[in-house]
Amino acid sequence: MIINLDSAGEGTAPGDAGTAVQAENLTVVRGPRTVLRGLDFTVPRGQITGLLGPSGCGKSTLMRAIVGTQAKVTGTLDVLGSPAGHPTLRTRIGYVTQAPSVYDDLTVRQNLDYFAAILAPGRASADRRHEDVTRAIADVDLTTHADALAGNLSGGQRSRVSLAVALLGAPELLVLDEPTVGLDPVLRRDLWNLFHDIATQREATLLISSHVMDEAERCHRLLLMREGEILADDTPDALRTRTHSETVEAAFLHLVDEAAAAGRRKETNR
Ligand SMILES: Nc1ncnc2c1ncn2[C@@H]1O[C@H](COP(=O)(O)OP(=O)(O)OP(=O)(O)O)[C@@H](O)[C@H]1O
Numbered sequence: 001m002i003i004n005l006d007s008a009g010e011g012t013a014p015g016d017a018g019t020a021v022q023a024e025n026l027t028v029v030r031g032p033r034t035v036l037r038g039l040d041f042t043v044p045r046g047q048i049t050g051l052l053g054p055s056g057c058g059k060s061t062l063m064r065a066i067v068g069t070q071a072k073v074t075g076t077l078d079v080l081g082s083p084a085g086h087p088t089l090r091t092r093i094g095y096v097t098q099a100p101s102v103y104d105d106l107t108v109r110q111n112l113d114y115f116a117a118i119l120a121p122g123r124a125s126a127d128r129r130h131e132d133v134t135r136a137i138a139d140v141d142l143t144t145h146a147d148a149l150a151g152n153l154s155g156g157q158r159s160r161v162s163l164a165v166a167l168l169g170a171p172e173l174l175v176l177d178e179p180t181v182g183l184d185p186v187l188r189r190d191l192w193n194l195f196h197d198i199a200t201q202r203e204a205t206l207l208i209s210s211h212v213m214d215e216a217e218r219c220h221r222l223l224l225m226r227e228g229e230i231l232a233d234d235t236p237d238a239l240r241t242r243t244h245s246e247t248v249e250a251a252f253l254h255l256v257d258e259a260a261a262a263g264r265r266k267e268t269n270r
Pocket residue numbers: 030031032033035053054055056057058059060061062211
């Protein structure tokens with residue numbers, strides 16, 4: 001079930017300049033389970049959309065479908081105007097998984113150099129690669145650790161190396177799976193400031209998952225998920241207003257109760 005709480009998004013057809021991701025009846029089966037059930041939603045371009053919901057509700061599965069690494073996806077899923085998984089999307093999307101994907105026996109800079117060489121190979125691109133790597137390391141505030149072995153970094157620092165790798169190609173769409181897990185409050189704040197800079201200065205779209213509801217307040221829009229369904233697709237303000245709640249967390253709980261009550265009514269009327 002999807003509850004569209006306002007008219008935002010009206011007039012944005014698939015492939016419009018205003019839409020980064022458009023899903024219709026998106027369903028994903030993993031093993032014996034239907035993990036995502038007929039989702040309809042859009043992710044607008046140039047904004048931060050938060051994907052929030054309890055552990056196991058399907059956030060990572062949805063992100064994997066969007067970046068094209070998930071099997072058994074049915075329905076329609078358009079990403080930056082192409083079907084999800086289309087080869088031309090590879091360099092246009094940055095994806096950071098929950099497990100940092102870095103080489104422990106390389107330094108931070110060597111990790112970045114390696115991935116930069118895949119994105120822009122050849123001697124002719126050497127200067128650009130050097131600039132991109134230096135910028136990405138600075139973006140995630142690891143300049144003073146550039147020559148440290150990744151294996152000697154803390155968990156949060158390793159996550160930031162992964163994020164720096166995703167920032168290398170200046171992607172149009174950044175998909176970040178719980179990027180702030182395990183980070184201290186100062187680092188979390190700095191990263192959210194960086195996410196906002198990326199959205200405003202580079203006009204990139206960010207889809208960021210979290211199960212920490214206070215991070216919802218930092219997003220332009222929210223997709224609230226529960227048990228493979230989207231409970232709401234709206235702005236934090238509109239969600240609070242519509243549910244007469246002070247926080248997004250209270251709004252989420254209100255919507256969960258509302259959906260449970262609707263489910264019970266459906267059962268009774270059968
Ligand atoms: N390989 C798999 N085979 C079968 N079911 C799976 C598989 N991987 C995940 N699932 C199930 O799919 C559901 C959604 O998992 P997913 O990882 O997308 O949730 P999530 O919301 O990202 O959770 P978390 O916040 O804990 O990372 C879960 O109930 C999980 O048990």
